[in-house]
Amino acid sequence: MTLSNKLRAQRKPNSLWGHSIAHNARFSSKLPWKETFSFGYHENSPDSVVGFFKSTLGMDFEPAGKVYQKYCEEMKKLALSITELLAISLGLDRSYYREFFEDGCSIMRCNSYPPCQEPSLVLGTGPHCDPTALTILHQDQVGGLEVFVNDKWYKVRPRPHALVVNIGDTFVALTNGVYKSCLHRAVVNRHSERRSLAFFLCPREDKVVAPAPKLAPGGSRKYPDFTWSDLLRFTQRHYRADQSTLPKFTEWLLSLQDRTLYS
Numbered sequence: 001m002t003l004s005n006k007l008r009a010q011r012k013p014n015s016l017w018g019h020s021i022a023h024n025a026r027f028s029s030k031l032p033w034k035e036t037f038s039f040g041y042h043e044n045s046p047d048s049v050v051g052f053f054k055s056t057l058g059m060d061f062e063p064a065g066k067v068y069q070k071y072c073e074e075m076k077k078l079a080l081s082i083t084e085l086l087a088i089s090l091g092l093d094r095s096y097y098r099e100f101f102e103d104g105c106s107i108m109r110c111n112s113y114p115p116c117q118e119p120s121l122v123l124g125t126g127p128h129c130d131p132t133a134l135t136i137l138h139q140d141q142v143g144g145l146e147v148f149v150n151d152k153w154y155k156v157r158p159r160p161h162a163l164v165v166n167i168g169d170t171f172v173a174l175t176n177g178v179y180k181s182c183l184h185r186a187v188v189n190r191h192s193e194r195r196s197l198a199f200f201l202c203p204r205e206d207k208v209v210a211p212a213p214k215l216a217p218g219g220s221r222k223y224p225d226f227t228w229s230d231l232l233r234f235t236q237r238h239y240r241a242d243q244s245t246l247p248k249f250t251e252w253l254l255s256l257q258d259r260t261l262y263s
């Protein structure tokens with residue numbers, strides 16, 4: 001993407017969609033050493049991705065838009081199939097989460113991590129759990145994704161034709177904490193640019209995120225009901241997603257409800 005196209009596709013304030021360099025329009029410190037290009041995918045609008053590419057980048061990008069449209073269609077199918085396995089693992093009907101997510105608008109993000117002369121001083125993407133439900137990541141062969149397990153960072157080595165799948169915060173709340181979201185980050189290197197494609201499965205914005213009754217015996221709830229729109233807005237306007245997004249969001253939401261209750 002040329003500089004003029006990056007400027008044309010620049011992410012607008014309070015919008016997730018478009019091109020961003022280090023998120024410098026949103027953050028003033030700990031800027032991520034990366035560029036991103038993000039857009040939404042909704043299977044009910046079959047040319048939404050192609051339309052976005054053409055409108056933000058011009059007619060020359062129609063072929064690329066068609067490729068990403070097809071990619072998103074396949075990622076959505078795969079993500080819904082993975083939710084069936086997760087439902088079965090929890091003793092729920094296999095279509096339980098498929099029905100919850102199938103009419104959602106997912107987020108597609110292209111990450112580019114330029115090489116850095118001082119890689120130990122920066123991070124491509126800082127430590128975080130994805131606020132979304134499920135992430136399917138395709139990374140190139142450069143390497144840089146790391147997960148935090150048992151108090152240590154481990155490299156997730158790239159494997160040709162393999163995808164990385166991780167659970168996000170929304171799925172934690174949907175399972176009342178039975179599943180945990182994966183803490184991860186992306187480091188950079190001195191010599192090569194690294195690229196990754198992240199497909200984030202999300203429910204429709206007005207869907208209420210609440211666990212199946214079977215997962216909250218006796219009404220024992222770890223998280224309040226919320227909509228995906230509530231959590232998305234929290235990450236875009238109030239809090240930079242990190243390893244504590246869900247507890248901080250819960251605190252924020254309950255304080256809002258208290259204020260509303262007693263105002």
Ligand SMILES: C=C1C[C@]23C[C@H]1CC[C@H]2[C@]1(C)CCC[C@@](C)(C(=O)O)[C@H]1[C@@H]3C(=O)O
Pocket residue numbers: 023032107125126128129130131132200232235236240241242
């Ligand atoms: C809902 C989202 C917010 C982020 C993009 C999607 C899912 C992942 C989130 C993010 C990548 C987590 C790390 C921090 C973040 C600010 C980033 O580095 O891009 C997050 C995204 C965002 O807020 O734009």
Ligand SMILES: O=C(O)CCC(=O)C(=O)O
Pocket residue numbers: 109111125130137139144145184185186195196198
């Ligand atoms: O690029 C990667 O390997 C990870 C990116 C990521 O975690 C994200 O975009 O949420």
Ligand SMILES: [Fe+2]
Pocket residue numbers: 128129130135184
């Ligand atoms: Fe992530």
